[in-house]
Amino acid sequence: xxxxxIKIYVFKRFERFWHWAQAGLIVFMMLTGFEIHGAYAFFxxxxxxxxxxxxxxxxxxxxxFAIFWHFTTGEWKQYIPTLEKVGAMMRYxxxxxxxxxxxxxxxxxxxxxxxxxxxxxxxxxxxxxxxIWFSGWFYLFYGAWREWGVDKYLSLExxxxxxxxxxxMVLIFFIAHIYLATAGHTPTSHIKAMLTGWEEVEEExxxxxx
Amino acid sequence: xxxxxxxxxxxxxxxxxxxxxxxxxxPAPGPAPAAKPASKSTADxxxxxxxxxxxKSGPExxxxxxxxxxxxxxxxxxxxxxxWEWMNPENKQxxxxxxxxxxxxxxxxxxxxxxxxxxxxxxxxxxNFDFKNETNVDCLVCHDTTGGYKKLPGLAGHPAYKEMEFxxxxxxxxxxxxxxxxxxxxxxxxxxxxxxxxxxxxGGDAVKHGDLDTSLKNPGKYLDVHMDAKGLNFTCAAxxxxxxxNIPGSRYTPTAADxxxxxxxxxxxxxxxxxxxxxxxxxxxxxxxxxxxxxEHTDKLACQTCHIPQYARAQPTKMSxxxxxxxxxxxxxxxxxxDSGGHDAYDSKKGDFRYESHVIPEYVWLNGKVKYTLLxxxxxxxxVTKINEFFGSPDDGASRIWPVKVFRxxxxxxxxxxxxxxxHTAAGYGVRDDTAxxxxxxxxxxxxxxxEAAGRPFGGKFGFVATEMTWPITHMVAPKEDALTCTQCxxxxxxxxxxxxxxxxxxxxxxxxxxLGGLAALGTLLGVIAHGALRIYMNRKAG
Amino acid sequence: xxxxxxxxxxxxxxxxxxxYGMADKLMFNETMSPFGVEETVARIQxxxxxxxxxxxxxxxxxxxxxxxxxGGNTLPVMMVEACSTKYSKPILNEDSVRxxxxxxxxxxxxxxxxxxxxxxxxxxxxxxxxxxxPLVGEVMGQVAADQKKFLEMDPKKPAPPMIVPKAGGxxxxxGGGGGSxx
Numbered sequence: 001x002x003x004x005x006i007k008i009y010v011f012k013r014f015e016r017f018w019h020w021a022q023a024g025l026i027v028f029m030m031l032t033g034f035e036i037h038g039a040y041a042f043f044x045x046x047x048x049x050x051x052x053x054x055x056x057x058x059x060x061x062x063x064x065f066a067i068f069w070h071f072t073t074g075e076w077k078q079y080i081p082t083l084e085k086v087g088a089m090m091r092y093x094x095x096x097x098x099x100x101x102x103x104x105x106x107x108x109x110x111x112x113x114x115x116x117x118x119x120x121x122x123x124x125x126x127x128x129x130x131x132i133w134f135s136g137w138f139y140l141f142y143g144a145w146r147e148w149g150v151d152k153y154l155s156l157e158x159x160x161x162x163x164x165x166x167x168x169m170v171l172i173f174f175i176a177h178i179y180l181a182t183a184g185h186t187p188t189s190h191i192k193a194m195l196t197g198w199e200e201v202e203e204e205x206x207x208x209x210x
Numbered sequence: 211x212x213x214x215x216x217x218x219x220x221x222x223x224x225x226x227x228x229x230x231x232x233x234x235x236x237p238a239p240g241p242a243p244a245a246k247p248a249s250k251s252t253a254d255x256x257x258x259x260x261x262x263x264x265x266k267s268g269p270e271x272x273x274x275x276x277x278x279x280x281x282x283x284x285x286x287x288x289x290x291x292x293x294w295e296w297m298n299p300e301n302k303q304x305x306x307x308x309x310x311x312x313x314x315x316x317x318x319x320x321x322x323x324x325x326x327x328x329x330x331x332x333x334x335x336x337x338n339f340d341f342k343n344e345t346n347v348d349c350l351v352c353h354d355t356t357g358g359y360k361k362l363p364g365l366a367g368h369p370a371y372k373e374m375e376f377x378x379x380x381x382x383x384x385x386x387x388x389x390x391x392x393x394x395x396x397x398x399x400x401x402x403x404x405x406x407x408x409x410x411x412x413g414g415d416a417v418k419h420g421d422l423d424t425s426l427k428n429p430g431k432y433l434d435v436h437m438d439a440k441g442l443n444f445t446c447a448a449x450x451x452x453x454x455x456n457i458p459g460s461r462y463t464p465t466a467a468d469x470x471x472x473x474x475x476x477x478x479x480x481x482x483x484x485x486x487x488x489x490x491x492x493x494x495x496x497x498x499x500x501x502x503x504x505x506e507h508t509d510k511l512a513c514q515t516c517h518i519p520q521y522a523r524a525q526p527t528k529m530s531x532x533x534x535x536x537x538x539x540x541x542x543x544x545x546x547x548x549d550s551g552g553h554d555a556y557d558s559k560k561g562d563f564r565y566e567s568h569v570i571p572e573y574v575w576l577n578g579k580v581k582y583t584l585l586x587x588x589x590x591x592x593x594v595t596k597i598n599e600f601f602g603s604p605d606d607g608a609s610r611i612w613p614v615k616v617f618r619x620x621x622x623x624x625x626x627x628x629x630x631x632x633x634h635t636a637a638g639y640g641v642r643d644d645t646a647x648x649x650x651x652x653x654x655x656x657x658x659x660x661x662e663a664a665g666r667p668f669g670g671k672f673g674f675v676a677t678e679m680t681w682p683i684t685h686m687v688a689p690k691e692d693a694l695t696c697t698q699c700x701x702x703x704x705x706x707x708x709x710x711x712x713x714x715x716x717x718x719x720x721x722x723x724x725x726l727g728g729l730a731a732l733g734t735l736l737g738v739i740a741h742g743a744l745r746i747y748m749n750r751k752a753g
Numbered sequence: 754x755x756x757x758x759x760x761x762x763x764x765x766x767x768x769x770x771x772x773y774g775m776a777d778k779l780m781f782n783e784t785m786s787p788f789g790v791e792e793t794v795a796r797i798q799x800x801x802x803x804x805x806x807x808x809x810x811x812x813x814x815x816x817x818x819x820x821x822x823x824g825g826n827t828l829p830v831m832m833v834e835a836c837s838t839k840y841s842k843p844i845l846n847e848d849s850v851r852x853x854x855x856x857x858x859x860x861x862x863x864x865x866x867x868x869x870x871x872x873x874x875x876x877x878x879x880x881x882x883x884x885x886x887p888l889v890g891e892v893m894g895q896v897a898a899d900q901k902k903f904l905e906m907d908p909k910k911p912a913p914p915m916i917v918p919k920a921g922g923x924x925x926x927x928g929g930g931g932g933s934x935x
Binding site: 551569 | 795823825829912
């Protein structure tokens with residue numbers, strides 16, 4: 001395997017702040033959300049609802065900033081899906097990773113996510129997020145349904161169903177995400193990158209793309 | 211501080227033979243009893259010539275009252291308090307005390323002289339009572355302020371006019387009412403005057419309602435935040451705002467969901483003035499943040515559901531009554547058995563009872579429609595007969611979840627007609643009556659006499675059927691700090707565990723989604739653990 | 754070696770944590786009563802009076818009353834207090850454990866919970882006694898055995914009347930209750 005590595009700057013300061021703030025909020029919302037769902041008692045229902053709501057508004061605020069940031073910096077392009085090398089990535093996770101085969105994807109500042117990541121994040125953005133945000137929005141504004149004229153079409157049971165379904169998807173995403181964070185060049189390289197912004201990558205290839 | 215701990219409640223309330231109308235003095239309004247507080251009334255009845263006479267009877271007093279209050283008699287004679295009869299316009303059922311059967315003392319018709327101690331009139335001793343005669347109206351029972359006016363069961367609505375032994379053969383003497391004094395001291399109704407009947411319904415203190423008993427004459431804040439004698443000190447009429455002697459708020463047609471704004475002076479509003487919303491409006495919770503969510507509960511919950519966490523918080527209320535065991539005698543004599551708290555557990559006259567305090571209500575959907583099982587209506591021999599059925603559903607937009615007291619019992623029914631029977635229980639004062647159950651303890655004669663008085667057939671064979679009577683809980687509103695907490699409903703085995711038709715977060719979940727989602731998450735977790743373990747293993751092998 | 758020590762340390766920490774978490778369940782006991790609050794109290798009171806070994810009732814507290822007097826609500830709770838000089842005397846006579854007088858008199862709490870059911874709360878006198886040496890351990894062991902008898906209730910027997918101490922009794926509600934104060 002390559003003996004030399006170099007460091008490249010992948011995640012900018014706002015991006016890192018966004019990631020960790022979002023991570024904290026999502027974990028906290030899962031914790032409070034599943035309590036509201038009745039899975040366990042920790043904060044108590046009333047506090048759990050209160051915290052969950054505050055966290056939701058915080059996350060919305062964070063997203064407003066993040067969306068603004070993505071569009072002004074052009075970083076949104078990082079999520080454009082590609083099927084190129086998807087097969088190679090899957091083969092890598094299924095076999096190559098065990099034999100220390102070289103990572104098929106060369107990370108650069110302009111292409112910081114591997115093709116599977118792109119697909120996964122796009123899935124999060126286009127499927128999980130709408131499910132959880134729309135259902136959550138109606139859940140939160142249950143009292144305004146009549147005013148909005150939607151009380152005839154909605155039932156709390158189904159709103160809660162989709163919100164819970166979204167929550168399970170987030171939970172699954174979260175488990176896989178944490179694990180795959182250890183599947184970089186070294187087990188900690190992705191995590192370090194998310195903390196410091198600097199990712200270790202193999203030398204010659206990254207040098208070439210630079 | 212010691213005093214707070216000093217006594218354990220000596221639960222002294224004694225069940226009376228049957229509702230015993232007795233008024234106690236209204237709580238003294240101020241700390242200085244020496245000087246009479248300035249009255250806001252424009253009339254001092256002690257100065258009225260009409261009232262300065264030696265009244266010999268109640269009707270004589272009424273005649274004097276009506277001399278000035280010319281329309282009062284007419285007004286009263288149109289009320290349920292007078293007619294004991296009322297037709298439900300919804301389903302045309304004829305209700306009222308004269309007609310309904312309950313599972314307490316069951317029914318009035320054969321027992322007029324006794325039961326009419328709680329009639330706002332004089333002389334109703336049989337079916338021939340003259341409902342047109344306004345001088346038969348009893349003004350004093352509601353307007354007494356002295357506490358010296360008592361109507362005794364057995365006297366057909368009259369108070370004692372001479373000293374008499376009461377209850378008969380008890381050795382206790384009751385002094386006659388000083389009618390002139392009572393008449394000269396009339397005033398607005400009070401918790402004591404309304405309570406003289408309504409606190410003692412069903413045969414004694416705290417028997418019937420559970421949320422109305424004599425502890426409300428002088429309640430602490432804990433018991434009722436509005437009637438708190440040292441605080442807001444509401445009278446009954448503060449909420450049951452009465453006009454022309456017509457009192458709003460009746461459980462025959464409860465206002466299950468008041469969707470009106472708070473009543474405002476000058477604005478025409480014919481809706482029930484006795485609801486919570488009539489003062490508190492539709493968004494009663496002023497809080498911000500998560501507590502603001504409370505206002506969003508008003509589309510499904512009655513206010514009472516959260517704000518009356520338990521009823522009978524000052525003294526126990528009767529929860530069940532089994533007539534089928536009544537009539538047992540010891541050495542040929544009736545007897546009573548007390549429970550550990552000193553309340554009747556058995557009475558030869560009535561059967562077995564169970565009392566309970568701090569009762570957690572049951573909860574039901576109620577849209578205000580109620581149907582009674584009246585005499586002649588079929589009973590459910592193998593199950594439970596509902597004396598009054600509360601209707602409601604989560605989807606009709608008119609229902610709210612209400613706290614109720616469900617009073618359970620067993621009472622006689624006719625094996626032939628399969629409908630309820632009513633025993634003749636009590637006779638007039640001092641009357642020897644062989645068919646009265648409370649004198650002879652014989653069912654056949656009592657049921658025959660009861661059926662005759664009610665104009666019903668009786669086949670001669672009877673059994674006992676299980677019955678349930680439902681009472682909306684609406685009094686004894688606790689301070690807001692003691693309202694239910696969220697978790698008390700939003701949990702798997704909470705207060706509303708048996709209420710169907712709503713999705714209640716924390717209680718409900720789609721089991722398939724939970725199973726599928728849970729398995730998927732677990733699968734993912736196991737998958738990444740296996741994947742990681744394999745990586746570590748392969749790495750070691752290679753390294 | 755390091756792993757072994759680490760393992761032992763982890764085991765100790767885990768046991769400690771488990772013990773800490775379960776201490777309340779070990780030190781105190783909660784059982785459901787088939788009867789109402791008053792009847793449960795009454796049956797316990799009569800069991801105490803019939804238990805022998807010098808047991809007398811020393812009071813009946815109702816802390817819910819104080820909450821009510823303050824304008825608030827709590828579900829019914831009553832504390833039956835009992836005392837036996839046979840057991841209190843040896844402990845009170847031993848200077849090193851005299852502080853245990855704070856556990857006197859012996860208390861049994863009867864209360865209703867939000868599920869509408871009635872529960873009986875007791876202290877695990879046997880286990881607690883063991884923490885204070887052989888003298889206390891033996892006495893408390895006997896107390897625990899007697900306490901078990903206090904809670905035996907035969908539904909076939911009729912409900913006895915609750916024994917209510919006279920109002921204004923000495924000791925703030927822990928008045929006579931039919932027995933001597935000890």
